[in-house]
Amino acid sequence: MKLWDWSYVWEAFPYLYRGAIVTVEATLLGFAIALVLGLVFALIRQSPNRYISTVMAEIVEFIRSTPLLLQVFFVYFVGPQFGIVVPAWTVGIGVLGIHYAAYCSECYRGGIENVEGGQWEACTALNLSRTRSWRAIILPQAIPPIVPGLGNYFIGMFKDTPILAAIAILEMLQQAKNFGSDNYRYVEAITMAGFFYLVFSLVASAIVQSVSFWLNRRYHLQ
Template sequence: MKVWDWSYVWQALPYLYQGAIVTIEATLLGFTIALILGLGFAIIRQSPNRYISTGMAEIVEFIRSTPLLSQLFFVYFVGPQFGIFIPSWIAGIGVLGIHYAAFCSEVYRGGIVSVDGGQWEACTALNLSMVRSWRTIILPQAIPPVVPALGNYLIGMFKDTPVLAAISIFEMLQQARNFGGNSYRYIEAMTMAGVFFLVFSLVASVIVQSVSVWLNRRYHLQ
């Protein structure tokens, strides 16, 4: 038996293509949720109300400290016992987004805390509203420096998408496994899936670095 057979590579490509589409969609949608929700978490944690900020901190810590897979199982399998039925795709994307939102919120918070306190005093002196202060003064200074760290979580989420197979979402690695089960040849499909994960991670890393440089130049932070 050949160790590597190119004919199985071509046969596996349709499986990998279908799985790659699901993997990319899950990553982009989940990370969009993580970016938006994570920013909301971070801003709430800056609330002057101690109970609100402490409560948000506890929620974030709970999400960060529990495994992604257990959260996924709880939402998808335990939810129906309480009358909550969520389609697998929505459950998978939602859990991915919320899980990584907790990590992204800590990155955002680090950027927000790094903004000089004098900026807040200037906003108060200029009588700027809270919304305008965040939108035009604080966030443009806080976000650009933390883009590389956020990019790391984008790549991390991409590599975590195989957990979605646990609730019957056939992403790329599961499709490679399915091909191997049907053809009794795993090496070609699994290797190609690994190569795709590597290529996507490298491309994403370059894009994140480019975005970081562009933001820093735009807001004159370099």
């Protein structure tokens, strides 16, 4: 038996294509949640109320300190025992988003705390509202430097999507395994899945670098 057979590569493509669509959709939707929710977490941690900021910090630390797979299992399998029944796709996207939101929030927080304190004083002197100060002054300076860090989490989320197979979401790696079990040929499908992960990661890294460069130029931070 040949170690590599191109005919099996072409046969595996429909499996990989279906799985790739699910993988990309899960990554994009999950990361959109992570970006928005992570910023919310970071802003809450900047609250002048010490109790609110402390509670938010503990929540973030709890999410970061427990495995993603455990969180997926808990919501999907334990939730129904408390009357919380959520479709697998919603659980997968939601848990991915919340898990990575905790990490993104630390990125945001680092960027916010890196903004010079004089910027807040200038906002106060100009009589800007707190909302406008965040939107027009603080965040445009805080976000561009942290784009590479956020990009790393984006790529990390993409590589974590195989965890969704644990709740019967057929992402790309699981589809490759299904093809292997159906045809008793794993090497072609698994290799092509790994190749796709590599290509996506390299393309995503290039996009992140381009966005970072554009933002730095736009806000004159280079």
